[in-house]
Amino acid sequence: MSIAFPKPDEAVLARRAEIVAGLQRLVAPEALIVTEDERRAFETDGLTAYRQMPLAVVLPSSTQEVSAIMRFCHQNGVKVVPRGAGTSLCGGAIPQADAIVLGVSKMNRVLDVNFANRTAHVEAGITNLGISQAVSYEGFFYAPDPSSQLACTIAGNIAMNSGGAHCLKYGVTTNNLLGVTLVLLDGTVVQLGGDHLDSGGYDLLGLICGSEGQLGIVTEAVVRILRAAEGARPALFGFERVEDAGACVAAIIGAGIIPVALEYMDKPAIQICEAFAHAGYPLDVEAMLIVEVEGSDQEIDDMLRRIVAIAEPFRPKTLKVSQSEAESTAIWKGRKSAFGATGRVADYICMDGTIPTGQLPYVLKRIDEIVKSYGLGVANVFHAGDGNLHPLVMFNTNVPGEMEKAEKAGEDILRLCVEVGGCLTGEHGVGIEKRDLMTCQFNEADLAQQMRVRGVFDPGWLLNPAKVFPLDGRLAA
Amino acid sequence: MTLLTPRDEQDASSIILDAAAKGTLLSLSGNGTKAAMGRPNQTDASISSAALSGVTLYEPAELVISARSGTPVSEVVRTLAEKGQELPFEPMDYRPLLGSRGEPTIGAVAAMNISGPRRIMAGAARDSLIGVRFVNGRGEAIKSGGRVMKNVTGLDLVKLMSGSWGTLGFLTEVTFKVLPKPERMSTLLMRGLDDRAAIEALSQALGSPFDITGAAHLPSPDRQGARTLIRLEGFRLSVDYRLNELRRLLPGFEAADILEGRGADALWQSVRDAAVLSGNGERAIWRVSTAPTRGPDLAAHVARAIDAQWFYDWGGGLVWISTSVNGDAGASAIRSATLAFGGHATLVRAPAEIRAQVDVFEPQADPVMALTRGIKASFDPAGILNPGRMYAGL
Numbered sequence: 042m043s044i045a046f047p048k049p050d051e052a053v054l055a056r057r058a059e060i061v062a063g064l065q066r067l068v069a070p071e072a073l074i075v076t077e078d079e080r081r082a083f084e085t086d087g088l089t090a091y092r093q094m095p096l097a098v099v100l101p102s103s104t105q106e107v108s109a110i111m112r113f114c115h116q117n118g119v120k121v122v123p124r125g126a127g128t129s130l131c132g133g134a135i136p137q138a139d140a141i142v143l144g145v146s147k148m149n150r151v152l153d154v155n156f157a158n159r160t161a162h163v164e165a166g167i168t169n170l171g172i173s174q175a176v177s178y179e180g181f182f183y184a185p186d187p188s189s190q191l192a193c194t195i196a197g198n199i200a201m202n203s204g205g206a207h208c209l210k211y212g213v214t215t216n217n218l219l220g221v222t223l224v225l226l227d228g229t230v231v232q233l234g235g236d237h238l239d240s241g242g243y244d245l246l247g248l249i250c251g252s253e254g255q256l257g258i259v260t261e262a263v264v265r266i267l268r269a270a271e272g273a274r275p276a277l278f279g280f281e282r283v284e285d286a287g288a289c290v291a292a293i294i295g296a297g298i299i300p301v302a303l304e305y306m307d308k309p310a311i312q313i314c315e316a317f318a319h320a321g322y323p324l325d326v327e328a329m330l331i332v333e334v335e336g337s338d339q340e341i342d343d344m345l346r347r348i349v350a351i352a353e354p355f356r357p358k359t360l361k362v363s364q365s366e367a368e369s370t371a372i373w374k375g376r377k378s379a380f381g382a383t384g385r386v387a388d389y390i391c392m393d394g395t396i397p398t399g400q401l402p403y404v405l406k407r408i409d410e411i412v413k414s415y416g417l418g419v420a421n422v423f424h425a426g427d428g429n430l431h432p433l434v435m436f437n438t439n440v441p442g443e444m445e446k447a448e449k450a451g452e453d454i455l456r457l458c459v460e461v462g463g464c465l466t467g468e469h470g471v472g473i474e475k476r477d478l479m480t481c482q483f484n485e486a487d488l489a490q491q492m493r494v495r496g497v498f499d500p501g502w503l504l505n506p507a508k509v510f511p512l513d514g515r516l517a518a
Numbered sequence: 519m520t521l522l523t524p525r526d527e528q529d530a531s532s533i534i535l536d537a538a539a540k541g542t543l544l545s546l547s548g549n550g551t552k553a554a555m556g557r558p559n560q561t562d563a564s565i566s567s568a569a570l571s572g573v574t575l576y577e578p579a580e581l582v583i584s585a586r587s588g589t590p591v592s593e594v595v596r597t598l599a600e601k602g603q604e605l606p607f608e609p610m611d612y613r614p615l616l617g618s619r620g621e622p623t624i625g626a627v628a629a630m631n632i633s634g635p636r637r638i639m640a641g642a643a644r645d646s647l648i649g650v651r652f653v654n655g656r657g658e659a660i661k662s663g664g665r666v667m668k669n670v671t672g673l674d675l676v677k678l679m680s681g682s683w684g685t686l687g688f689l690t691e692v693t694f695k696v697l698p699k700p701e702r703m704s705t706l707l708m709r710g711l712d713d714r715a716a717i718e719a720l721s722q723a724l725g726s727p728f729d730i731t732g733a734a735h736l737p738s739p740d741r742q743g744a745r746t747l748i749r750l751e752g753f754r755l756s757v758d759y760r761l762n763e764l765r766r767l768l769p770g771f772e773a774a775d776i777l778e779g780r781g782a783d784a785l786w787q788s789v790r791d792a793a794v795l796s797g798n799g800e801r802a803i804w805r806v807s808t809a810p811t812r813g814p815d816l817a818a819h820v821a822r823a824i825d826a827q828w829f830y831d832w833g834g835g836l837v838w839i840s841t842s843v844n845g846d847a848g849a850s851a852i853r854s855a856t857l858a859f860g861g862h863a864t865l866v867r868a869p870a871e872i873r874a875q876v877d878v879f880e881p882q883a884d885p886v887m888a889l890t891r892g893i894k895a896s897f898d899p900a901g902i903l904n905p906g907r908m909y910a911g912l
Contacts, residue, residue, distance in 0.1 A: 157721040158809045158835075180727070202670045213668065215677070216645045229885045236809040238835055239631065239642055240681055241862025241880030242908065243890050247644060247677025251670045268727045291579035297602055297698030340756045395666040398580050428580070429668040467668035475671075482671055486658040490897070491673040497892035509672065 043448055044132075044473050046093060046507055049139035053096070053119060060119055061097050064141070067109045072147070074098035083124065083142050087189070088132035088474055090390075090444060095122065095136035100144045104222055104230055104260040110143060111258065112228030120503050123254035125166065125197030128189040130391055131472030133201060133253050137507050145196045148260060151175045160219060160236045161266050165196035165259045169203075172264060181266045184211035187468065188377065199259050202251030204468035206376075209426035210301045210335075211267070213468065215250040222261035223249060226499050236263050248494070253470055254505040256498040270335035273301060275372045276345050278352055279326030279359030283307070286328035287401040289355045290425045293332065296351050298344065302333040303426035304376050307405065310383075310420035310433070311375075317382030320375030323359040330425065331376055379422045380433070387418070387435035388444070392451050394458030395467035398428045404461060408432050411453045415446040429467035430458065456481050471509045479511055492516045519545075520563040524570065527651060527659050527690040533565060534688060535657025538900045546684030546904050548588055548623030552630070554616050556683055557878050558870045559906040567625050570690055573597050575665065582665050584649070584693040587625025594624050598696055606697040607643045608634030608790060615796045615803060615867055628692040631681035634790040635732040635749070638724065638832045640697065644680035649693035652679060652686075655898025660687065667695045678893065684904040685912065686897040700751035704761055705732070705777040705785070708746040708770065713737055713814040716746040717834035719768050721810055723748050724833045726767060728760040733833035734789045747777075749786065792866075794829050795840040801827075802847035802868040803840050808861030810834035816859045823851035843869060849876035856880060879908050 053060070061075050074080055075097050085092040096119070101107045114121050120140035127134050127144075136142050148164035149171065155161075156179050161172055169190040172183040186205035187193055193203070199221065204213040211217070220234030234246040249256055280286040290303060306314065306322075306329045315322040322329060334344040345362050352360070363369040383389050396404050405421060412419040418435045434450050436443040455465050455475065459482045465475045479488060492510055499506075502515070522544075524530035537544050543561040547553065549568055567588030575584040578601040585594055591609060598604050609632045611622060626632070628650065633642040640646075649663035662675035679686060711719065716735035723730050732749030748764060750757045765771050777785065788794050795803060808816050813834035820826050820839060826848065828839040841848030852863045862880035865873060882890060887909075894901070894912050906912065 155809075155811075156725055157718075157811045159725060160809070181725075202674070204668055204670075208668060212641060212645060213670075215674070216641050225885065231883065231885045231889075233886070235860050237807045237861040238637065238832065239633075239644075239807055239862075241807075241864070242681075242882050242886070243686075243893060244631070244644060244677040244681045245886065245889060245893075247674055247680070248893075250677075251674050268725050271727050294581060294698070295579050295601075297701065299697065336756060337759060340759060343753065343755050395668045397577065397582075397666060399577060424668070427668045428666050462664070463666050464664050464669040464671045466671050467666070468670055470670055471672065479672065483661070487660050487662070488672075490654060490658070490660045491662075491675065493896035494673055494675065494678070494893060497889060497896055 043445060044091060044477070045512065046137060047512055049137065053139040057096050060117060063113050063117065064097060064099055064110065067113060068099055068101055068106055072100045072102065074100070083127065083136060086127040086132060086134040087130040088135065088472065091132055091135055091473065093136045093138055095140055095142045098142040098144060100147045102147050104224060107143065107224045107258050107260050108228040108230055111224050111226060114141065114503065115227045118503070120506055122505050123200065123258050125194030125200070126168065126192045128193045128197065129201065129472055130393070130469045131466065131474040133470050133472040133508060135473060143258060145258070145260065146194065152261065155236070156181065158236055159266050160263050162261065162263045163195060164261055165199070166194050169193050169195060169198055176266050180269050182269050183264055183266055184217055185214050188380065195262050195264065196259050199250055199262060200252065200254045201468070201470040204429065206302045206304060206424060209303060210299055215247055217265045218246060218250055218262060219265055220263035221246060221249060221259045223257040223259055225257045226504060234263065253472065253509050255495055255509060256504065271337045272341060273333055273335045274341045274345065274363045274369055275331050275333040276348060276362040277359065277372050278330045278332065278357040279323035280328045280355060281326060281358050283328045283405050284402045285355040286330055287398070289330065289352050290398060292351050293348055294426070296347065298347060300332045300426065301335045302331065303424070304331040305329070305423040305425040306376065307421040309418065310379060310422050313382050313386055313420055314375040314379050317385060318375040318378045320371045322375050326358050331372055376422065383420055383433045383435065388438045389433040389435045390447050390451050392430065392432045392434065392454050393466045393469040394430050394455050394463055395428045396430060396458050396461050396463035398425065400461040404430070404457060407457055408454055411457070412450050415450045417443070417447055417450055428463060452478060473508055476509055477511050479509070485514070489516060522563060522565045523568050524565065526570070527653065530565070530653045530688055530690055531657050531659050534653050534655065537563070537902050538655060538657055541900060541902065543902050543905050546688055548626045549620040551618040551620045551622045552612050552616065552626060554618065555612070555866060556873070556907040557910070558874050559904065561905065565688060567623055567689065574691060578603060581667070581696050582648070582693060583696055584665060584691060585624050586691050587623060587689040589624045590621035591624050591627060592621060599699065602699050603696045604699045605694060606636060606640035606646050608636040609643060610634045610790050614791045614793045617799060624692055625689045628680055629682065629684050629689055635734060635786060635831050638733060639729060639731045644677055646695045647676055647680050647692060648695050650676050650679050650689055651691040652689045654687045655900055655903045663693065665693050683907050685894060685908055687903065702754045702757045703749065703751045703778065703782065704757050705782045706748040706761065706764060706771060707775040707777050709744065710742055711735070711744055711746050712741055713817065716744070717810060717814055717830065719746060719771070720748065720833040722768055723764060726764065728764060732786060735830040735834065736794055737829060747785065747789070789831055792838045795827060795838055800843065801840045802843050802872065803838065803866045804848065804852055804863050805866045806837040806839060806852065806856065806861060806863040808835060808837065808856070808859055812859040813837050816855045819855045819858060820848065820851050824848045843872060846876050847872045
């Protein structure tokens with residue numbers, strides 16, 4: 042438990058009854074959660090090792106209610122922790138004792154879909170998959186697909202600028218977001234963007250995306266929807282050496298091919314996933330690639346033929362081009378179950394650094410050394426096209442000290458990502474998890490500039506204030 | 519006026535630190551090819567990236583290129599082409615429109631978020647821009663983003679820098695995500711459609727699974743000369759297949775012509791650079807972004823009020839309008855159109871006295887303007903960087 046929370050404001054804690062009474066006047070009784078038992082459901086998120094009981098939880102149903110709650114909290118100096126579905130892996134939605142949680146999960150309607158303009162206007166509490174489901178009857182989908190897409194909200198996706206397995210072709214949230222309705226700290230409601238492209242002034246929409254709930258509450262969003270490809274099919278390659286898999290990725294891209302997905306798994310990940318999903322993965326290789334391409338049948342055949350030819354010189358030990366829907370599903374089932382399958386064999390923390398892909402063999406070797414030096418194991422899954430690594434550092438919660446060792450190993454891995462020219466987080470966000478590592482990637486001036494921008498929206502550090510920026514060295518209002 | 523040309527980031531830092539201390543107002547530029555854009559401003563000196571030149575990193579297999587901000591766009595394009603790659607967002611060249619000479623710089627592409635027809639498919643310059651280094655108005659060298667394409671570490675200041683027209687910082691280095699150059703480009707050309715029918719066809723094409731990379735409509739006064747363009751790019755087999763599918767899908771397109779080669783390249787270049795309208799250097803030029811299906815409504819609304827000519831890119835979502843320079847150069851008609859139909863308009867070309875009188879950029883709602891001013895002050899508290907270039911007093 043090495044991550045600290047700021048000391049709660051005693052004066053605010055003492056005013057809890059008064060604050061709850063104030064909130065009661067603003068929302069319906071069922072929208073306000075005050076009992077300890079019910080609040081407990083909100084004390085953590087996907088980073089379950091850390092938890093904090095909030096003062097209260099409020100689940101508004103409209104932008105007007107969010108505005109009223111924000112105005113009240115601003116006037117009363119109450120901190121606000123925004124929450125979507127609470128799936129953050131970096132603790133982005135973990136509360137604080139002197140804060141209320143403002144959850145947008147009840148605001149989950151589709152407001153408008155325009156297929157001619159290829160936009161969907163939704164309330165921010167809708168799930169990521171909910172958007173795709175709402176437009177699938179016309180063959181459309183919403184592209185960014187984080188693996189929590191069944192549960193996570195578009196509000197959370199915007200806060201974290203979430204990615205997914207298909208960003209090499211379709212981009213991440215910020216590339217697929219056209220507009221938001223944003224409630225500022227003092228309750229003011231602003232519209233940023235709309236259903237058109239690009240901004241007429243400063244790109245505030247781009248700033249909001251990935252700001253981790255520190256600048257305002259997003260209550261509605263206009264997102265770009267796309268017509269799905271006619272079909273998609275993966276091929277699976279197994280390699281005896283990590284270097285060969287890395288070089289094969291470089292060669293595919295070098296040949297002018299941008300597969301819609303390009304996933305890498307190392308030996309421990311292959312074994313764990315195969316034992317769980319029986320996907321037909323090769324157990325005798327050091328590295329595996331799943332390469333997926335899209336298009337009509339003949340386009341897919343042509344593209345996979347090219348990719349197989351490119352892979353040839355790297356002597357894949359296994360080569361399986363999916364021939365059917367069932368085979369495609371099996372190939373993906375293994376990869377998509379990586380987190381769940383690992384959870385069956387060990388406790389783990391999932392890291393999320395990005396590296397320049399050319400550094401892959403070196404970084405994987407170093408990760409192995411780092412994790413071994415703490416006496417732990419690691420399984421690596423990796424979005425190979427864009428360099429986003431997900432090392433799963435495995436430990437046993439019941440062995441005292443192991444979780445701390447896993448956290449330390451994770452930190453060392455992230456430092457390594459920065460050292461080789463990458464970054465601390467590719468798609469999960471900083472949250473509390475990587476907050477204290479920010480100084481590895483940014484110097485004082487870089488961070489101060491970010492904090493001054495943050496201060497334009499929230500000078501008194503009331504909005505999700507325990508996150509992103511190291512607690513020491515913060516700029517005062 | 520003094521022209522300052524820092525040789526490196528540190529040099530830029532000391533120049534700006536000194537200017538901040540003395541309250542010296544600075545114009546920011548590359549090679550000055552777009553000096554006639556934005557609001558005219560009165561400054562004491564000019565700082566240029568002209569001496570900050572050269573590609574600093576290029577990893578084709580990682581789809582990433584970094585260059586100092588003063589590097590000519592042509593040099594970046596050439597470097598990428600040697601490895602069969604390109605800037606995905608197809609940056610426009612403003613020189614034909616503005617009648618300027620010299621080499622546009624890659625820093626300006628980032629600072630002004632300059633994109634072209636492929637923006638509808640591949641995103642804007644701001645979407646490919648993954649890292650920046652700049653000096654803020656306090657003389658501090660700042661970095662944001664980096665050289666990897668998936669990066670959510672900290673606030674995304676890259677997006678703020680892109681499209682801030684040098685009002686927040688002096689860019690010293692920019693890093694872009696790049697893409698392979700397609701093997702083949704082919705364009706379906708349909709003649710004689712009116713605006714609405716054309717935009718409907720483009721919407722249908724863009725709503726197909728065929729990854730359209732260009733969708734433009736060039737009206738003509740007699741309609742018979744009107745041209746509707748749909749571009750496909752990719753491997754030969756794929757482009758051929760998709761061309762056939764589109765001709766089947768779009769009513770009336772069975773007989774559409776197919777354009778390839780130099781003629782097609784030149785046509786898309788004239789769409790990209792708005793050369794279709796630039797012919798008469800006397801007229802003002804506006805660039806309006808709106809929802810595609812409302813493009814024709816917006817153009818009709820403007821045409822009812824003033825003498826205007828226009829064409830559409832981005833499937834109807836980008837309307838280029840030329841107006842007479844008399845009066846407010848069409849500002850009130852165009853602003854009332856963006857108010858009615860949504861979107862934003864920028865006055866791209868007009869004599870300085872008009873750009874001084876009318877809003878060049880879309881006016882913002884009060885709370886958004888308040889945030890804009892706050893952000894400006896957070897980067898440039900003394901207000902010395904490109905003061906007034908975007909908004910009066912900013």
